[in-house]
Amino acid sequence: MKKTFINLSLILIGFLVYFIQSNFFSWFTIAGVKPNLFVIYILFIGLFSNKSMGIIYGAIYGIILDLLFRQKIGANLIGLIIIGVVATIFNKNFSKDSRMTIIFMVFGSTIIFEVISYIVNYILYSSNLEILNFVKILIIETIYNVIVTIIVYPLIKKFGYYIENEYKGNKILTKYF
């Protein structure tokens, strides 16, 4: 029962993230560069829930984003699935208590996601390769993502531990003692 509630609210949060991203952050930009909230969203699901959920959510929202904006399915799908995998790896190896580790996780996964989706884009559409401009945008975007994470971190933590308790129960403790 609780798990269905969690999943429903996660899906709702996903759509909320989409609307915030496409309406608010399309004009609230740093030098014209938007943050990517979906990376934070998928990373957070992968970090706090069980193994497969990050990957499943990554796949669902990746497909939705690709269907909405792209000609071919690929870039967002592959990128977000890999973020799901990366999040489970992070979850195994790092503690989530400190704000600093979360910030570094967001930092890393934003770079991973954008590089992968850029490469997939390049392969799919044979677009022009502009590495310098890409790096410039990537740096601003990563910083913007980190700032957003700092702001929403308390919410993420609270809801995250609620989910983790539900999915892993007492098993969490074994990690720390």
Add this chain to the structure above:
Amino acid sequence: MYKNKKNGILGISITIAILILIVIFSNREANTSFFENVANKLVMPIQNGLTYLKNKVSGNSTFFSDINNLKIENQELKEKNSELEQSLRELENIKTENETLKEYLGLTEKYGEYKTMPAYVIDKDISNYSKTIVINVGKNDGIKENMIVIADEGLVGHIISVTDNTAKVRTIIDTASSISCLMSTSKDSIVCKGTLDSNSELKAMYISTDSNIIQGDSIDTSGLGGIYPKGIHVGIIKKIVSAKNITDRYAIVETAVNFNKLNTVLVIRDN
């Protein structure tokens, strides 16, 4: 990271404040009037009061004798003012209506030789690296893939896929887009590609070595390549960048369409 709650909230609010400042300052050109407004609002009430006092003091001698006349005049003026305000409001309504109607008329008149269908831009890609837009017409309106999308000022892009009620448009500023163009004076063909860098610039490449490019020259589509018909305005040459090797030189083309403020477009149906 923060030991108690107070510090945490403080940290978050400082971050939000810094974020807002960064956003405002990084997009500054658009926001100068905002700062002007704030400055005005801070200063103007006091300034008005001071001016009022100054005028009162300087016109001291006639102040008491004219007071009755002024009262009557004031009453009349007030009535007149309310009348004028009402008519102004009516005019304002008519003006906006007129403008929108004119816009529609102008759009269809300019490209009269094509059968067109107006559409609204309803969504833009959320990613920084892709510049596709979504418009509110689709299969049900007779829209098909590879149809051309234009705006009042010039070329916007072409349709890459359609659903029942929406269609995705790859804009010419998307990095996956490249269009074959003609320079209007020299009639030399070039290829214009989208860049990541800017929302209003294209990179014109493959300029033949013996052609002379002129700054400010108009760029139109050439009709080669199969998708775009001939003679649709794309933009003007803004800058010519020369390289060591003359075959490597390229030009920056400023698009005629402002993609940041793109709201209404026209889809050209089969002509």
